[in-house]
Amino acid sequence: MSQTPSPAPEPSKDRADRAARVAAMKKAEKAHARRRRILLVAIPTVAVLAVVGGVTTVFLNRPQPPSLDAVKVYQYGAGEHVQTPVQYKENPPVGGQHNPVWLNCGVYDKPVANENAVHSMEHGAVWITYRPDLPTAQVDRLKSDVSGESYTVLSPYDGLPAPVVLSAWNHQLPVQSADDPRIEAFLAKYVQGAQTPEPGALCSNGVGTPTG
Structure with a gap:
C-alpha cells in the first residue's frame, strides 16, 4: 500500500521572508493608523487656530475708538431751580442753577435759553452747540449725528470758544469740525450716561419747539 508523500519542509529562508513581510505589513498598518489619529487631531486644531488667528487679526486691526481725554470735567450739584436768568461761568454752561422747566430735546435753528437747556442736561441730554456761521454742510453733519437720538439738543450759539462744543452735565468737549470722530x-x-443726575427723566413735554 502506497503512502502519500509528506510535503517537503519549508525552507528556513522562505519562512524568514514571509515573517518579514507580515511584520512590514503590521508596521505599515500601525503607521497608517497613527497618521490617521494625528490628522483627526490636527485638522480641528488647525481650524481652531485659523479661526482664532482670524479673530485676533481682526481684533488687532480694528480701529481704536477716539480718545475723550480732552473732555473737561466740572462739579455742579443738581436740582437747583430758579426763575431768574443765570450768569454761567462756562460758555456754554455745563450745569448749575437752571429753570424748573426743561427744554424739549431736538434740533433748533435758533439759539435756545441756557436755563432750560441745562435742565435737559440734568435729565441726561447732550447739548451740541455750534457757531452761527458754521458751514451748512457741517450743520447737516451734526443733524445726522443726532438723528434718532431722543436725548440730544442741537442749536446755534453765539460766542462759542470753538466751532462746535458738546456739553453734558459736568462734561464738555470743544471740537474744530463736525467731522471730528469724537462727536459720536x-x-x-x-x-x-453715568453723569446724569436724573436718569430717565423726560426730555419732552417741556418748553421749545424743535424743527427736527
Whole structure:
C-alpha cells in the first residue's frame, strides 16, 4: 500500500521572508493608523487656530475708538431751580442753577435759553452747540449725528470758544469740525450716561419747539 508523500519542509529562508513581510505589513498598518489619529487631531486644531488667528487679526486691526481725554470735567450739584436768568461761568454752561422747566430735546435753528437747556442736561441730554456761521454742510453733519437720538439738543450759539462744543452735565468737549470722530464717541458715552443726575427723566413735554 502506497503512502502519500509528506510535503517537503519549508525552507528556513522562505519562512524568514514571509515573517518579514507580515511584520512590514503590521508596521505599515500601525503607521497608517497613527497618521490617521494625528490628522483627526490636527485638522480641528488647525481650524481652531485659523479661526482664532482670524479673530485676533481682526481684533488687532480694528480701529481704536477716539480718545475723550480732552473732555473737561466740572462739579455742579443738581436740582437747583430758579426763575431768574443765570450768569454761567462756562460758555456754554455745563450745569448749575437752571429753570424748573426743561427744554424739549431736538434740533433748533435758533439759539435756545441756557436755563432750560441745562435742565435737559440734568435729565441726561447732550447739548451740541455750534457757531452761527458754521458751514451748512457741517450743520447737516451734526443733524445726522443726532438723528434718532431722543436725548440730544442741537442749536446755534453765539460766542462759542470753538466751532462746535458738546456739553453734558459736568462734561464738555470743544471740537474744530463736525467731522471730528469724537462727536459720536461723546454721544455714545454721555447721552443718558453715568453723569446724569436724573436718569430717565423726560426730555419732552417741556418748553421749545424743535424743527427736527
